Structures are given as C-alpha cells and as structure tokens.
Amino acid sequence: xxxxxxxxxxxxxxxxxxxxxxxxxxxxxxxxxxxxxxxxxxxxxxxxxxxxxxxxxxxxxxxxxxxxxxxxxxxxxxxxxxxxxxxxxxxxxxxxxxxxxxxxxxxxxxxxxxxxxxxxxxxxxxxxxxxxxxxxxxxxxxxxxxxxxxxxxxxxxxxxxxxxxxxxxxxxxxxxxxxxxxxxxxxxxxxxxxxxxxxxxxxxxxxxxxxxxxxxxxxxxxxxxxxxxxxxxxxxxxxxxxxxxxxxxxxxxxxxxxxxxxxxxxxxxxxxxxxxxxxxxxxxxxxxxxxxxxxxxxxxxxxxxxxxxxxxxxxxxxxxxxxxxxxxxxxxxxxxxxxxxxxxxxxxxxxxxxxxxxxxxxxxxxxxxxxxxxxxxxxxxxxxxxxxxxxxxxxxxxxxxxxxxxxxxxxxxxxxxxxxxxxxxxxxxxxxxxxxxxxxxxxxxxxxxxxxxxxxxxxxxxxxxxxxxxxxxxx
Amino acid sequence: xxxxxxxxxxxxxxxxxxxxxxxxxxxxxxxxxxxxxxxxxxxxxxxxxxxxxxxxxxxxxxxxxxxxxxxxxxxxxxxxxxxxxxxxxxxx
Numbered sequence: 001x002x003x004x005x006x007x008x009x010x011x012x013x014x015x016x017x018x019x020x021x022x023x024x025x026x027x028x029x030x031x032x033x034x035x036x037x038x039x040x041x042x043x044x045x046x047x048x049x050x051x052x053x054x055x056x057x058x059x060x061x062x063x064x065x066x067x068x069x070x071x072x073x074x075x076x077x078x079x080x081x082x083x084x085x086x087x088x089x090x091x092x093x094x095x096x097x098x099x100x101x102x103x104x105x106x107x108x109x110x111x112x113x114x115x116x117x118x119x120x121x122x123x124x125x126x127x128x129x130x131x132x133x134x135x136x137x138x139x140x141x142x143x144x145x146x147x148x149x150x151x152x153x154x155x156x157x158x159x160x161x162x163x164x165x166x167x168x169x170x171x172x173x174x175x176x177x178x179x180x181x182x183x184x185x186x187x188x189x190x191x192x193x194x195x196x197x198x199x200x201x202x203x204x205x206x207x208x209x210x211x212x213x214x215x216x217x218x219x220x221x222x223x224x225x226x227x228x229x230x231x232x233x234x235x236x237x238x239x240x241x242x243x244x245x246x247x248x249x250x251x252x253x254x255x256x257x258x259x260x261x262x263x264x265x266x267x268x269x270x271x272x273x274x275x276x277x278x279x280x281x282x283x284x285x286x287x288x289x290x291x292x293x294x295x296x297x298x299x300x301x302x303x304x305x306x307x308x309x310x311x312x313x314x315x316x317x318x319x320x321x322x323x324x325x326x327x328x329x330x331x332x333x334x335x336x337x338x339x340x341x342x343x344x345x346x347x348x349x350x351x352x353x354x355x356x357x358x359x360x361x362x363x364x365x366x367x368x369x370x371x372x373x374x375x376x377x378x379x380x381x382x383x384x385x386x387x388x389x390x391x392x393x394x395x396x397x398x399x400x401x402x403x404x405x406x407x408x409x410x411x412x413x414x415x416x417x418x419x420x421x422x423x424x425x426x427x428x429x430x431x432x433x434x435x436x437x438x439x440x441x442x443x444x445x446x447x448x449x450x451x452x453x454x455x456x457x458x459x460x461x462x463x464x465x466x467x468x469x470x471x472x473x474x475x
Numbered sequence: 476x477x478x479x480x481x482x483x484x485x486x487x488x489x490x491x492x493x494x495x496x497x498x499x500x501x502x503x504x505x506x507x508x509x510x511x512x513x514x515x516x517x518x519x520x521x522x523x524x525x526x527x528x529x530x531x532x533x534x535x536x537x538x539x540x541x542x543x544x545x546x547x548x549x550x551x552x553x554x555x556x557x558x559x560x561x562x563x564x565x566x567x
Contacts, residue, residue, distance in 0.1 A: 018492060020511075021497060021508075021512065021515070024504065024507065024508050024511050025496070025500045025501075025504060027504060027566075031561040031562070034554060034558055037554070038554040041514070041517070041550055045521065045524070048524050049528075053528050054528030054529070055528055055529055056527070056530065056536070060524060060528050060543065063540045063543035063547070064543060066547070067543060067546065067548045067550075067551065071547060071548035071550065071551035071552030071555070072551050072552065074556075075553075075554075075555035075559065076559075078556070086556060087506070090548065090549050090553050090556075091516070093545040093546065093548045093549040094513065094517050094545070094549040095516075096541075096542075096545045097520065097522075097541075097545040098542075100523065100538045101522040101538070101539065101542045103538045104523075104527075104542065107534045108530070108532065108535045119478075119479050236516040237512065239519070240516050240517075245486075247522050247525060249522060251521060252519065252521055253485050253486050253489060255515050256516065256518060257485075257486050257489040257490040258489060258490075258492070258493040258496075259493075259512045259515050261492075261493025261497065262497050264494075266500070266508070266509055269500075269505075357502055357505075363502075363509055364506035367504075368560060372563055376566050377566060380503060382501070382502045
C-alpha cells in the first residue's frame, strides 16, 4: 500500500462503486449505475496493472483475456431464462477467486513450516473458508437451478450434528494455522509436530470448507432458492473483503463489504416475504416436516374449464390481474402470456401483474422473465399495491404459482402461517392455470382451488397459453 | 494490530454505507442489483493481479492465475449480463 497515486485512484474507484450501487436501486438510473460500477472496476484494475508490482505480464494478461472471453460469451449468449443459474455460477467464481488469492498468500507466506501469526493467520483462514464455502455452495445452487442436482431438499440422518462437527473441525484447523500455541496442542492428535502442520492442515481446511458449502445448500429446496442465492451473493462480497484484510488492500474491503451489505438486505427482504427466519430456511428443510393435509387432495370437487371458456371470462372482464409463478418460468410461457395480455388490452381490458417477492428461484425472477417478454415494468405491481386492488379486480389469472396465493397462510396452524400472500380470493373470479392439483413446495393443499369463484384451467402453461391466444382472438 | 484495526474500521463503515445506500430497492431491480453487486464482488481480481504479478513460486502463480481467470469471468460476465438485463427493463 505504498504508491500514493494508486491509493488515490482506489479512492476514486470506491466513490464510484458507492454511487454506482446507489443508482442501481432505482429503475430510471440503474443502467448508468451499472456502467459507473464497471468504470470503477476498470479504473481499479488498470491502476493495479500499472503499479510497478507486476513482473510477469504474459501470465497476467493471458489470464485476464481468458476470463474476459469466457465471461463475455456467457453474458452475451446465455438465455435470459437461465439467469438464476448464471448469477449463481458467477457468484461461485467470485468466491473461488477470493479463496485462490488467500491460498496463494498462504503459500507465499512460506508457511510450510511456520505458524502464520495471528493477524495474517486469522485473515487468511477466514478468507479461504468463506471463499471456498461460497464457491462450492454456489456450484450446488447452480446445479439445483440447472436441474443437474435435485431441486428437492436433500437430507440425511444427523445432518445438523454433522454440519456442526465439521464447522468445529474447520475452526480448530483454522486456529492451529493461525496460532503456534494451538498448533502445538493440536498437532500431536494428527501425529505431527506443531511446525509441520502448515501444508496438510491448510489442505484440510480447504476440503472441509468445500464440503461445508455443499452441505449448507443441499438441504435447501427449490422455493427457498431466492434466499440462498442472495445469501451466497452476500458471502462472495464478504469473501472479497476478507481477502482485502489479507492483502492490506482498502478497495477490496470497501467493494467487498458493499456487496456483503447488498446481499444481506436482499436476504432479509426474501426472508420477510416468506415470514421465516434465516435459520429456519437454512435448517428447516421445508416441506419434509411430515404428513400435512395431502390426504384431501383431489377428493373435493373443483370447477375446471377449457381454453374457450377461460378466454370468454378473460375477454369480457373489465380488469385482469395476472399472478405469475415459477411454473411460468419452467414452461417458458412468458411470450404467449404477453400475447394474451396484448389481445386483452386491445379489447379495452385493464391488465396488471401481481408479483410476489419470492415467486421464482431468485429475487426478482418474475420481473426479469416478464421484462424479457417486453412487459412494461410499471404494470408489475408488488405485493402491497396489488393486494389493495384485488377487491375491484374482475379476474385473476394465476400462472404456475401456488404457495404464494394459498389462503392457508392466514390460518395460524398452517406451516406457511403468517407468510404474506397475494389475496387473489378477493377478486370476483380466479382462473388457476396449473398442471394438476398437486400441492406446491410447502407440501400443503391449496383451498383456493376448491372455492366457488375459482376455475381450474389444467395443462402445460405454454400449450394452454397458446390455446388462449387463439380463443381470445376469436372471442 | 494498528493496521488491522484501520482495516476493520473501513470494513464496518463501508458495510454501513452499503446498507444506507441500498436500503430501498424496488422488486423490479432485485435481480439486476444482485447481479451487479455480484460483478463488484469480482474485485478479488485486484488481489489476484497483485499476487500473480509478483509471484516467484510455482504454486503462488498457479493459484493466482486461477484467481484472475475466475474473477475476470465474474467481473466481465456480471457487468455485461446486468446491462443486458437492464436494457430490457423499459416503461412503455
């Protein structure tokens, strides 16, 4: 941290990061905010390269070009619908980079035989730990979102105890790396003497942290993904910040903690939208808590309609509210949905969208999906705004959403009790487009389906939506 | 301990600044904010550049280079995809 010019440019870059991220939180300025943050990054990178510490230009430039090409191609050509998994994997790379830097510092500190000393030891251990957890956790999240790893919660007996034990192990290993006294006490247990533990223990730390990351994400089910994705986002920031502690680098700490704060705010928003605590999401393994009201599924009468009938109801309504859910994303029916909405608007029907904060698999998933289909964002109302309007809405069209419209949330005995929901049952008519009557992620039956003013429109969202386009056109 | 304390001050204050600056995010921007922030977490590239550029040991260079590649993917991909997304968010 000697070069004054470098430091001053880092300071400018820090200011640009803060103002850029501020602009990112308002729709009108978001794009320039993102541009400003990328300028901040470019400044920091260029000044670091020009700082006389770079000796091996070939390796550095080759690595930068390789990363830029891979990242650029992914960003340019990925399907917009693959956004959740893309965010997850980028996030993993951020965490992985932090861990790699910390590991390189560990090797450089020549810790093969010596304890690192408390300052360097603690920061290197923390940075490695958080970075590696972020890396493997994000890869599992990526796998779940991509469908490579099952989206259902994966649990095994004594899972919590095992996780706790593993975490304790990483702490002991970490403490031994950071403090010679601890190292001398612990080393004999591994059949070594204190000064010998450096390499093997560091490797053990990395492996344990990677396993920990996997175990933290694997028990989390699909509908809880928005929480996990934003939490991992926060971790990647904290990992970068701890790397800043290792290298005594202010810009790493500032940028990293900004990301940490942003991720934490999103995580809190997501938890609030499900009325659950972070601990409950992380350890709850929702939907596996034994038999609920499943037995009644399919035994009560429902009113089902075909595309023609549904089109009639929609076409002759004065106002329609569309409630999209994960099913819309799975079926990729957003473009057909947009066509239906356009046709309805041409007929003079008022169409709006009610978006629940945790609908989909990442924060804001539905907004991205609908933006891709060219839906104007001012037609997307959030929970409070749309709930104030259901009373005066003629028809609600639910596409692939379930738990977020389940009136059971108002029942204090339900597993989803207290979760803020969209009060669709207040509308005059509700059309539910869904594959079957099967329960949603929470594993409970939805009374909405059996109400007198509810019409069930069964089938694949995309096929049925195409039918609906035809029928509305003819109505 | 002096230096570490200064770093701690910076960390805590920057976290608070982040909280204040982003406290109200409309749901429309949840994903772009997350993916933009995600790109910023690629700031680890600075660390990777410093470590790799001055590396004299093989393993330092290997780890550092891996760090550069991963961080650059994160930075370039993150900012570009956020921009692509924000382009779609329009009022009509």
